[in-house]
Amino acid sequence: MAVSVSRDLTVQVLRDVNAVKLTDRQQALRAAIQRGEPKCLGVSQVMLGLMVMSYSIPLLFTEFTEVVSFGVPFWSGLTLKVCLVVCVLSTVLSVVAVVIYSVDMGNHPEVACIKTSEDNHCNNQYYATKLSRGLKSTLLLFTLAQTVISSIFCFLLFRQRDSVGQYASLTQAAPSTPTALTPPDLN
Incomplete structure (x- = not known):
């Protein structure tokens, strides 16, 4: 002084x-946040959540397995917030969803094709499990991407919180x- x-x-x-x-540094930080530099991550996270939920709708019409019973695509797609606490929760839930997808796919392998004598096509259960497995693989990929984006977003928010908090007093x-x-x- x-x-x-x-x-x-x-x-x-x-x-x-x-x-x-x-003061100048804090104003520059506020301006950068207001400009929307993290918008691309937020938009990506919302789009992935919507894709996970919309791709999971056909699973409701197939065999009810762990993924469908727990509603994994719906609650893992809804955890889309930009505050630090919800972002951390999103990361944890995405990791849990990845584990459940992996366990479900391991417990329910594709059914072998049993050809019917009438028209030489596979039975319906073969096609149902093939569709279910393909959708779950896609959902697993989207959920992994959501986990990575949520983790990056958490890191950025946590770093910004620490850099501003120490100068507040x-x-x-x-x-x-x-x-x-x-x-x-x-x-």
Whole structure:
């Protein structure tokens, strides 16, 4: 903090260089966030969530397995928020969804093609499990992408929170504009 005293004993508190730099940095950070630099990640996350939910609709008409019973495509596609807590929750739920998809695909392999004697086509269960497995593989891929995006988003939000939080007390302690102090009249 810089202080100047004039001949008439007026004390003037000048702007602190560090406080000015801090204020400028905080304003630049706010401007960058308002410009929407993380918008592409948020849009990607929302689009992946919508794709996961829409691709999972045909699973409702196939055999009910762990993925369908737990509703994995629906709750893993809905965890799309931009705050840090929900982003961390999204990452954790995406990892859980990846595990459930993997276990479900391991527990329910494709059914072998049993050709019928009438028209030399495979039975319906073969086609149903083939469709189900293909959809689950696609959903697993989308959920992995969502996990990566959520993790990156969490990292960026956490880093921004730490870089701003440590300077919050400095801006409250020092005034942002110069103030003039006049000495009391002793006569």
